[in-house]
Amino acid sequence: MLGFEDAQILDVTGPFQILEAARTKAGEPAYELELVAPEKGAFRTSCGLTLTASRGIDEMTDEELGHVHSFMVVGGQGTRRLVQDARVISFIQRASAKARRTVSICTGALLLAGAGLLDGKRVATHWAFAGTLRRDFPRIEVDDDAIYLRQGKVWTSAGVTAGMDLALALVEEDLDRETALAIARHLVMFLMRPGGQSQFSAQLAAQAVEDERIARICAHIVETPRGDLSVPSLAARANMSERTFARRFTEATGLTPAHFVERARLDEARRQLTEGALPIETVAHQAGFGQAERMRRAFLRHLGVTPNRYRERFRTAKRPIANSIAPEDRRHVS
Secondary structure (H helix, E strand, C coil): CECCCCECHHHHHHHHHHHHHCECCCCCECCCCCCEECCCEEEECCCCCEEEECEEHHHCCHHHHCCCCEEEECCECCHHHHCCCHHHHHHHHHHHHHCCEEEECCCHHHHHHHCCCCCCCEECCCHHHHHHHHHHCCCCEECCCECEEEECCEEEECCCCHHHHHHHHHHHHHCCHHHHHHHHHHCCCCCCCCCCCECCCHHHHHHCCCCHHHHHHHHHHHHCCCCCCCHHHHHHHHCCCHHHHHHHHHHHHCCCHHHHHHHHHHHHHHHHHHHCCCCHHHHHHHCCCCCHHHHHHHHHHHHCCCHHHHHHHHCCCCCCCCCCCCHHHHHHCC
């Protein structure tokens, strides 16, 4: 893993914690981990804590890089400086060419992009830098909504803790799902899979809203997904005209009212599917979708899986589930 001054510490420690926890069937460590940096020794992360690189990048030979299975590049404030550093960019190109797999965490995607490794690829990065990546590297397709993505030998992740989701996916690919699931449960995480989750929940979007009246409407939507959440009803609650409300809501949240409402209902449905054992039809009603088919279409549109498939993948505990597997989904369950 390539670290550097002003790296985001969780970009380093999150994936490392997951990879360190992985064990083979014989109980041996599955990975040998090494943290390198532009210079050997201690470097300060953006939160003020210090990490230590075992080697500097100039110490690594092509022969050594040829034995690297996964080359990982983290993100953080330091990427803004390093994307202009020819020595670091050259090392990234050299290491990626030799390694079997190249991975970026968070804004580490900016460094891979600066090295020309993401051209023509669909990639993920921290939501706040998606626009920057798209603007500065127009040959890249940036997916603002993905937790992590794989394009050939290159994997990219969204911001900060999404690097842990990606690391779990790497463990699942390299070892097996059972190992990844055991690590996820120990760390109190969901076991994530490509395309299986949306990066933004309605709750996360609501937290960033500065307009007080719109923030109150967002809280109302999240708290009452089964309520009348039509634009006329919400506009009346906000004491605005429908047109003004729709414009201000979209400006404040980045989502249309209808899109935000659907996200809030998805959040509620996801929670109920993973934490409880209610039938799909009941979940659809309680989450505000009304009909199971309407909820199913929303899951496919946003998450790429059916509610039944989602429950199978992400439920947090094994418990009896009433009518959990619909006939059309049984063929998908391994």
